[in-house]
Amino acid sequence: MEEVQLGVPAGAVQALDVRFTGSGGEYFRIWIVNLLLTIVTLGLYYPWAKARRLRYFCASTLVGGHALDFHGDPKSMLRGYLLAGALLAMYSLSGKISLPAGIVALLAVAGAYPALVWVALRFRLANTSWRGLRLRFAGTIGGAYRALLPAVVPVVLFISLGALVRQRTEVPGHLLHPGLALGVLLSMLSIPALAPLVLWLFKRYQHGHLALGEECGRLTAGPGPFYLLAVKIALVFALTLLLLMAGPIILAGGPAGYRNRLLVLLLLAFAYLVVLVIVGAYAVARLQNLLWSNTASARIRFGSALRALPYIRLAVTNLVLVIVTLGLYWPFAATALARMRLEAMAIQLDVPADELSAEPRRDDDATGDAAGDLFGLDIGF
Amino acid sequence: MLDAEYFDGHSARARRVSLHIAGHTLHIVGDGLDLAVPVADVDWPERRSSGVRMAHLAGGGSLHCQDGAAWDAWARAEGLRDPVVVRMQQSWRLAVAAGVALLVVTVGLYRWGVPVASRAIVALTPPEVDAAVGGVVLDALRDHGIIEPTAIEYEQQEEIRVAFARAFARTRPSGDQALVALRFYDSELGANALALPGGTIIVTDDMVRLLADREDVLLGVLAHEAGHVRGRHGMKSLVQTAFIGTLAGVAIGDYSVMLATVPAALGQMAYSRQFERDADGESIRLLRANGISPAVMVTLFERLQAARGRPPAGGLRAPLGIAFASHPADEERLRRFEQAAGVRARAR
Structure with a gap:
């Protein structure tokens, strides 16, 4: 950082504040119309709905007074969704046919996954602009495979070894090979043990290739803080579990619980949902701070100071209101969450914004973006 | 005439321009620019209650207008029409109607659509x-x-x-x-x-x-x-x-x-x-x-x-x-x- 700042003339440093101007009421109207059209068209309208949603959220995000803009073409997004849907259908069907077919399909999906992630990152960034400049994802497809290999290998090993064990133990009297049992155990344990490393590798890849013109980001944090955060998240999970679930569980075990089994079950489910929301909000807030406080390029630095407690409070309030309103509150919740997350961000430019420039480029393939959505991979800032 | 900012897509520099439409052509004039773009080639922004309006031009350029109300008034005066979806989104009455329609469609799908479809699929199986x-x-x-x-x-x-x-x-x-x-x-x-x-x-x-x-x-x-x-x-x-x-x-x-x-x-x-x-x-x-x-x-x-x-x-x-x-x-x-x-x- 130091040597970079030395070359900057005094007074050129410019702090850009991030403001979110979206309103819950307006997003509610967009959301409900989108939902109606999506259902009436049996899902075909979904890419248009999504493009409209992204455009609304981008245009509501002001960085240094200038809005972000989304340029994705719904038609190419639709192609992407259809392709991803076919892939997913093939995967879930082949698992039902036979074990080898299932493993082959799993390997195929796992093999294609990094490529899909790469395409998704490229699509999303190449279709987002600020002050007319398209962002860019500068990572290579090989980089995606290197970054995601530690994530894919243990999962594939665990699923296929597990399936093999289940098949073997179906034969009565058949003794499980100790090597196989050890393999299952090790692959199972390696998933949580590797998770922070996997996340770090992926985030290093993602944030390390965010590009705007000649500026290319870099994640300055090592894997250490990710492991620390994982421990903290686990502690928060254990603590909230203890605090929130103990009461309902004691109640469920008692005579009152036996008489009102259904009420107690609902209470348990709700308490668990609250635990998940609290831990999820804590993780999101801390991860955002960890990631963006440690992301910088030569002349652009990011920062994030999202406070966990207010964010958790907001998430829990949202959960209650979404349930009470049978889902109608969701657009208000979504805008409130976005506002809190975005307005916690800060950006510093060591060069006048006017001097930034970008080579023009166009990347139209939305397949990766669609697959990222379907497979539950949330990509975006 | 409307004041807006023009970005060429290569530089982050905003150029102050004024816009007007003559016939089927959008004219972008000012700060050393004089562009004529067919109206049909512009990806026009959707009306919303507040905030910025951004139009995308073919070739990577874009027009930004911080004053949403001024943009909307200008667009209406120039004869640009909102698509149906935007009109629905911008009216509480139509949005609530969409909500009611959503409820009706969902109940209909649930009561008749899904059972009929599943009967047909099972019959074909x-x-x-x-x-x-x-x-x-x-x-x-x-x-x-x-x-x-x-x-x-x-x-x-x-x-x-x-x-x-x-x-x-x-x-x-x-x-x-x-x-x-x-x-x-x-x-x-x-x-x-x-x-x-x-x-x-x-x-x-x-x-x-x-x-x-x-x-x-x-x-x-x-x-x-x-x-x-x-x-x-x-x-x-x-x-x-x-x-x-x-x-x-x-x-x-x-x-x-x-x-x-x-x-x-x-x-x-x-x-x-x-x-x-x-x-x-x-x-x-x-x-x-x-x-x-x-x-x-x-x-x-x-x-x-x-x-x-x-x-x-x-x-x-x-x-x-x-x-x-x-x-x-x-x-x-x-x-x-x-x-x-x-x-x-x-x-x-």
């Missing part, structure tokens, strides 16, 4: 698929130790099979009876009978013992399960689950996939209750065809209740119970069997 699915379910039940080999003597099993085949034949003048196969298992499920897709009916040992002295009631139970097989309820329920899960996922999946399973499960249970009513209808048909009063089924519910222990007390079960149950309330089913018996008595 060859029966071999039912048998395959039933085989998978049977294996799973066995693997998980839910069903174990039966302790019922083979002679008693055969007696029940023969009695059911004879009773069943009386409801089918044409004589198609190779529809179901009775299989007996000891099970932790207690006194129960399950119909699997493809025609296998599992009868638990406890059920045989519960009704050891009442073959008439057991026939009613088996007829109920045969009704599930005949209606291919297992397959329909698979298809319906997929449909309704997708529907709920589209609706609220972007908030929480976990919460989206709640309406899906509730909807599936409501369909399941309808299947139970249909199966009870088949049971009544078989009993009548064999000169047995449907009222004998009262015995089943009494004995099941005695075996289960006291009915669950507490005010909650009554209002909430039905939404969370896969079967209609016992009282409703009992009333139906008794009414069916009454109708029969009068007809005689």
Whole structure:
């Protein structure tokens, strides 16, 4: 950082504040119309709905007074969704046919996954602009495979070894090979043990290739803080579990619980949902701070100071209101969450914004973006 | 004329320009620029209540206007029209109407769309698929130790099979009876009978013992399960689950996939209750065809209740119970069997 700042003339440093101007009421109207059209068209309208949603959220995000803009073409997004849907259908069907077919399909999906992630990152960034400049994802497809290999290998090993064990133990009297049992155990344990490393590798890849013109980001944090955060998240999970679930569980075990089994079950489910929301909000807030406080390029630095407690409070309030309103509150919740997350961000430019420039480029393939959505991979800032 | 900022897509520098439309051409003038762009080639922004307007030009340029109201007024004056979707989004009245329409469509899909679609899909599915699915379910039940080999003597099993085949034949003048196969298992499920897709009916040992002295009631139970097989309820329920899960996922999946399973499960249970009513209808048909009063089924519910222990007390079960149950309330089913018996008595 130091040597970079030395070359900057005094007074050129410019702090850009991030403001979110979206309103819950307006997003509610967009959301409900989108939902109606999506259902009436049996899902075909979904890419248009999504493009409209992204455009609304981008245009509501002001960085240094200038809005972000989304340029994705719904038609190419639709192609992407259809392709991803076919892939997913093939995967879930082949698992039902036979074990080898299932493993082959799993390997195929796992093999294609990094490529899909790469395409998704490229699509999303190449279709987002600020002050007319398209962002860019500068990572290579090989980089995606290197970054995601530690994530894919243990999962594939665990699923296929597990399936093999289940098949073997179906034969009565058949003794499980100790090597196989050890393999299952090790692959199972390696998933949580590797998770922070996997996340770090992926985030290093993602944030390390965010590009705007000649500026290319870099994640300055090592894997250490990710492991620390994982421990903290686990502690928060254990603590909230203890605090929130103990009461309902004691109640469920008692005579009152036996008489009102259904009420107690609902209470348990709700308490668990609250635990998940609290831990999820804590993780999101801390991860955002960890990631963006440690992301910088030569002349652009990011920062994030999202406070966990207010964010958790907001998430829990949202959960209650979404349930009470049978889902109608969701657009208000979504805008409130976005506002809190975005307005916690800060950006510093060591060069006048006017001097930034970008080579023009166009990347139209939305397949990766669609697959990222379907497979539950949330990509975006 | 409208003041706006022009970005060329190569540099972050904003250029102050003014816009006007002449004929089918948009003119962008100012700060050393004089561009003429066909109106049809511009990706116009959508109207919204506040915030920036951004238009995309072919070739990577864009126009930004911080004053949304001024842009909207200018666009209206220049004859640019909002698409229908935007007009709906910008009016509370139309948005609420969209909400109501959404509710109507969802209820319609749920009441008619999904059942009709699943009936059609199941009708197009060859029966071999039912048998395959039933085989998978049977294996799973066995693997998980839910069903174990039966302790019922083979002679008693055969007696029940023969009695059911004879009773069943009386409801089918044409004589198609190779529809179901009775299989007996000891099970932790207690006194129960399950119909699997493809025609296998599992009868638990406890059920045989519960009704050891009442073959008439057991026939009613088996007829109920045969009704599930005949209606291919297992397959329909698979298809319906997929449909309704997708529907709920589209609706609220972007908030929480976990919460989206709640309406899906509730909807599936409501369909399941309808299947139970249909199966009870088949049971009544078989009993009548064999000169047995449907009222004998009262015995089943009494004995099941005695075996289960006291009915669950507490005010909650009554209002909430039905939404969370896969079967209609016992009282409703009992009333139906008794009414069916009454109708029969009068007809005689």
